[in-house]
Amino acid sequence: MTAVTVVFAAMGLVALVSAFLVVTSDQIIHAALWLVVTLGAVAGLYVLLAAELVAWVQVLIYMGSVVVLLLFALMLTRTPTGPGSATVTRNQPLATVVAGATTVALGAVMWAGFGGEVIDEDEVRVGTAARLGDAIFRTWVLPFEVLSVVLLAALVGAIVLTRRGER
Amino acid sequence: MPLMLPLVVSCGLFGLGLYAVLARRHAVMVLLGIELMLNAASLNLVAFDTWWADTVHTGQSLTLFVIALAAAEIGLGLAIVLALFRAVGNSDVDGQEPPTSLLAEGGDEL
Structure with missing residues (x-):
């Protein structure tokens, strides 16, 4: 297990945990700010995957403009942004089941197709x-x-x- | 590095985004979920590009296109949220009144 693998796993965990906080957060502004952490962690994953330019574009466009645009829209609509401003619909139990099943199905398909494959870190072409x-x-x-x-x-x-x- | 590592992260991000799209009431939260799902797809593209050691960088070019499309999508989506808020006074995706009265007087504001 190389250092790149360990760092990748750690940043992937950061991305997943902050994404979980995005979708479960009680307040919209908190969700938007946690999204910044998720997008930053994904940019770090791009760097570790030797995709240099894509990582910078991710930082500039996603973290720089998309999140700012979201916050602008929240301010412009003057929607309540306090606690309890981001409630769920009645679909929540079904949505949990569907999202979980989709994740498991995607993971199973990926495992069936690419289970044993390895990215050769000496052969990568830096983007x-x-x-x-x-x-x-x-x-x-x-x-x-x-x-x-x-x-x-x-x-x-x-x-x-x-x-x-x-x- | 095993290829499954980025793929698993991507599957998790996609599932969380799908949950946000299906379960959250506020339209902006639905847009956040869509962003998460787009990021999951982009991560897959970059991972396969690196694994394949692609000489024309298909995956990374497509990721740049996806990011540009996501910027266009979020601009349009927020414009629709603004128009919805102006028309009905909230940004919920569920439990709205039928918009017949709106269309009767001044539907062009939509």
Whole structure:
């Protein structure tokens, strides 16, 4: 068992525990702040998986903008954010069963398919910005361009949705 | 490092996100659950990319696309939450009144 494995297991545990606190937290603001811990731990997992650029993009976009956007939306709607502001629906027992069964099923499928596989730490190719830029702008340039159109459409859609209607 | 380690973390994150989507009442909590599920999928993609030692970095490129799509999704989702809050006064995904009266007078504000 190498040092990378141990650190990975520890950070994975941090990610899972903070994700559990996200979904069980009583207050929405606490859930959003625990999400920052989860996303940071996942960024650490990306670094350990030699995905350097992806980790930085995760920190910049997820922790930097998505969480801030969430907090902004909570402030803009002036919803109550005190204790008991994030209650559950009547579906909770069924949701627990479905989520647990899905997790077990996914784990079983992964174990059946990739149970004994090992990531060879001497063979990994570090995902630097140069390599990923090469991959995106040579091989994946069409999805990249389509994605820019999707972002533009989402921008326009968000503006239209939040604009107050004119009579 | 065994490949199962990132896969197990990813399965756990996905299950927790699914629970949040199914069980929580507030729409923003549902969006948080979706973010967790997207992160689980991204972790899988990066893990398989590293395992395969992919020369064109399919998994990591796709992860970058997923992150960009997640940003677009959260922007649109929060716009919908804002519009919902403006129309009915709360952001719950369950137990709303049927929106007939809303549509009768000024449904364009939705």
